[in-house]
Amino acid sequence: MSSKTTPLHFNAFVMNTASHIHHGQWRRPDAGQTEFNDVNTWIDLAKLLEAAKFDAMFFADVSGLYGDADADFDVYVTEGLQIPSNDPTVLLSALAVHTEHIGLALTSNVAQNHPFNFARQLSTLDHISNGRIAWNIVTGVQDNGARNFGLPKLTDHAERYEWAEEYVDVTYKLWEGSWDDDALIKDRERGVFSDPSKIHKIHHVGKRYRVEGPHLPSPSPQRTPLLYQAGSSESGRRFAARNAEATFIIAPSPAIAAELIADTRRLAVSYGRNPDDIKFFQGLSFVIGDTQEEAEAKALEYEQYVSVDGYSAHSAIVDKTGRVYAADTPLKDVDTNTAKGFVEWVSQHITDREPIVADLALSRSRDTRIVGTPESIADTIAEWQAAGVDGINVINWVIPGSFAEFADKVLPVLRARGLAQSEYSEGTLRQKLFGQSLINDRHPAARYRGAFSDGSPISQTYVEPIEAKS
Numbered sequence: 001m002s003s004k005t006t007p008l009h010f011n012a013f014v015m016n017t018a019s020h021i022h023h024g025q026w027r028r029p030d031a032g033q034t035e036f037n038d039v040n041t042w043i044d045l046a047k048l049l050e051a052a053k054f055d056a057m058f059f060a061d062v063s064g065l066y067g068d069a070d071a072d073f074d075v076y077v078t079e080g081l082q083i084p085s086n087d088p089t090v091l092l093s094a095l096a097v098h099t100e101h102i103g104l105a106l107t108s109n110v111a112q113n114h115p116f117n118f119a120r121q122l123s124t125l126d127h128i129s130n131g132r133i134a135w136n137i138v139t140g141v142q143d144n145g146a147r148n149f150g151l152p153k154l155t156d157h158a159e160r161y162e163w164a165e166e167y168v169d170v171t172y173k174l175w176e177g178s179w180d181d182d183a184l185i186k187d188r189e190r191g192v193f194s195d196p197s198k199i200h201k202i203h204h205v206g207k208r209y210r211v212e213g214p215h216l217p218s219p220s221p222q223r224t225p226l227l228y229q230a231g232s233s234e235s236g237r238r239f240a241a242r243n244a245e246a247t248f249i250i251a252p253s254p255a256i257a258a259e260l261i262a263d264t265r266r267l268a269v270s271y272g273r274n275p276d277d278i279k280f281f282q283g284l285s286f287v288i289g290d291t292q293e294e295a296e297a298k299a300l301e302y303e304q305y306v307s308v309d310g311y312s313a314h315s316a317i318v319d320k321t322g323r324v325y326a327a328d329t330p331l332k333d334v335d336t337n338t339a340k341g342f343v344e345w346v347s348q349h350i351t352d353r354e355p356i357v358a359d360l361a362l363s364r365s366r367d368t369r370i371v372g373t374p375e376s377i378a379d380t381i382a383e384w385q386a387a388g389v390d391g392i393n394v395i396n397w398v399i400p401g402s403f404a405e406f407a408d409k410v411l412p413v414l415r416a417r418g419l420a421q422s423e424y425s426e427g428t429l430r431q432k433l434f435g436q437s438l439i440n441d442r443h444p445a446a447r448y449r450g451a452f453s454d455g456s457p458i459s460q461t462y463v464e465p466i467e468a469k470s
């Protein structure tokens, strides 16, 4: 079913590191991502994106190293594969003060921050940015990323999503229920800064957390930041259907995206939400030429920089000791239990010779890559919209070049077709996407509005009701 979203939304998909997705490209002379430690790299990019009317900068993040935590991690360090990396939560405060309209989205998983303090950080950022913050809710993907927070390894998949449900429940209570709208008074005459009868403890007691409250920040412009989610398994889709206002997907084709979108929207309705309470953002990268031949030639040039080790390591095509296979290793000799389906898929598509590991890397670098002229790229983007996609997360090869080129060459064609905005609409990030600043009444966070005002325990998800302390 075609998306009703016109114009589409466009986010710049980035990470505060040198080698985020397209590994090896940091070696190019025009790769500014090597200077990720310089805040001006990101401030300049934010200004470029805002001038081009991108909807948001969308920062990925991880809390550790990829691969088996007991395995060798040399390849990640050699490749700069998401290490070193800096914390997007801190960086976004700098970007907020240098921009006015563009949304600022950060990824954080349920292990890397305690929900009480994380809710406080996001409220602070939402105040600083005047309501432009979004949170990409992820459950984590790394054993090391879990071990850095005291866990023995990555929590099992289903339990990670149960954990995420309680995590967001705590944040919803803090963001939506702890402060009434008129609690902050600042009455110099009477010497009353806030009204204590309008600020409430949340008394959360759950399987993983005990959080008394109240929330320390006063309500920010959005209260609950715009909520993204990334994760497309059955559990991932159910979590998104209950909690996400936007989900980030990397479907291999518009047809598969259409199935994923229809299923998630159907689930959202079963949870009492509307189908269009969720917007879907597809990750795509672009190689742009004034002619198709020029675009193809540029694609070959990018492929000269492809790091087989980088893509192999990121796709967990590693042996038991964590070492990547040599590029000329026949795929039949690859022993992996994490990417078996991908290895088999690539093998099926190479029939004229023995498929090797280098073919996997090349296939990864071409995943959801569109090579063409601005017009042909706009045609393809329209096909994703027809599949139900509401926005595109633009994946870069180089910073800022990939975004500057997309802004200069493709966005004008999309604007002429009504597929990209020419101006920002007023208001907060949620106002721009959904026409209202606060999360809608169909979302589970809304049930906590006013829920603690009389101090009585409320029907709480994932926690036993407790006698609210008088």
Ligand SMILES: Cc1cc2nc3c(=O)[nH]c(=O)nc-3n(C[C@H](O)[C@H](O)[C@H](O)COP(=O)(O)O)c2cc1C
Residues within 6 Å of the ligand: 059, 060, 061, 062, 063, 107, 109, 137, 138, 139, 140, 141, 230, 231, 232, 233, 234, 235, 236, 237, 248, 249, 250, 283
């Ligand atoms: C498009 C996309 C982007 C993701 N980005 C991140 C990320 O930045 N950090 C992270 O820890 N996990 C990230 N993930 C992993 C998911 O959060 C999730 O933990 C993982 O996909 C397992 O969920 P699933 O089995 O439901 O897909 C991403 C997943 C997808 C599909």
